[in-house]
Structure formats: C-alpha cells, structure tokens
Amino acid sequence: MNKLAPIDLARMANVEHRKVTNGLSEAADALENIKEKELWRWLGCSSFSGYCKSIGRTYSWGYKLIRSGEVQKSIPESVLPNQAAALAMSKIPLPQRKQVIQSVMDSGEKLTAQSIKSAVPLPNRVQIKDGTGFPVPQEIAATWLRAKDASEEIAESISKVMKLLEKANENRDPLFAEIDYQADMAKLSMLRQDLKTIKPHAVCLDCNGLMRESCKVCNGRGFISQFFYEYKIPQNKKDIREG
C-alpha cells in the first residue's frame, strides 16, 4: 500500500529511476523501491517487468540486482563491483563472508566473482588453521600436512641420536671415545633448530597459498616457517594478517 501522495510518488519514481540508470551502487535499493512501491506506474509502465523492459533489461536482471543489494548490505564494509561478484558472495554462508573477503584482500586480488569463488573453503573438509589463526587453503592442505609430518619425523630422528650420545656419555662407553660430546650435542641441537624451518607455521603472506608456483617468498610451498614469519616478514604485513 502506498501512503504517499501521488505527486510524491511521481517524484520518488523519477529519483529512483535515475539511480537505477546511473550505476550499480545505489541501483539495487532504487530498483527494490520501484518494485515494492509499484513506482513503475509513475514511469509509464504497466508492471515491474515492463519497467525492466523499458530500460533494456529483463525481469530476471531486476530480481538478481535486488538480490545483489541484499548481499551487499550483509557486508557493508566492502564494495561488490557487480552482480557476478554478488552472486558468488550470495552462495557463501553469512558468517564466512568476512573471512572470504579478508582472504581475497590478503591475496592482493580485487573482489571479483572469480577471486571470491577461489577463496571459499571447500565444504565437508576439516579446516586447518595456521599458527596465526589463518585458514590453510585446501590447495595447499596436503603439502602442509606432509611438511608437518616430515618436520616431526626429522625432529624425532635427531632427538634419538642425541639420546644415544647422552646415554653413551653417561656410561662412558669406549665406542664413543673419540667424539667431542659437548661439541656434537651442540651441533645436533643447532641442526634440529635449523631443520625446524621445514615445519609449516603460516600460510604465505605473499601468495596466500593460492599462487604458490611462482612465489619467490615461500618457494612454491604456499607457507612459511615460524622463523621466516618472525624475522623475514615486514611488520605491516603481519599486522594485516593478525588483524
């Protein structure tokens, strides 16, 4: 039911019509008003569908545009550039939208239908998080787990050698007479420390694990070690990642 006087409705019709034809940012709201308040009557059309036709569009376009507006309202801090991006975003559950936008931003890409789609975590899989709380993309999940296993195996192997030397030293085992116990233990400890760089800590802040093949920072792994994260990554990048 329209409670406004006819003259006001006619004025409103023209204002909203201008918004629709001006650009997409305000278009969705304007179009919704034209549909819901039946302002198309004041623009010489016989239906909403007729109005869409009068501006060279279809009813389906109008419906999708209104839907895009609703999606845009759900993420007011970001601007969706077009309907395709809004459509891609509409398929993402509300609580995950901010995370997907952050993921796209972190990758240095613009918000597009494609970048939104590629940042969506695949359903029905366990979401691994890295040491900064950032989700590990499915694209690198297998490599991440392999690196984690490898680093654990290597650390265990070195610890095993260290325990053998410790025991030999305690027992004053003559087999080990020629070794420099203190120096060798220090070397092994250093080696264990060095090889910790195999252990994945953070999804690469440059490629986000999504363009890792050509990434010079993570060397194609899609992630970096804790050492690299702490000492080689500029603070401003870490601030963005850690929010």
Ligand SMILES: [Zn+2]
């Ligand atoms: Zn990288």
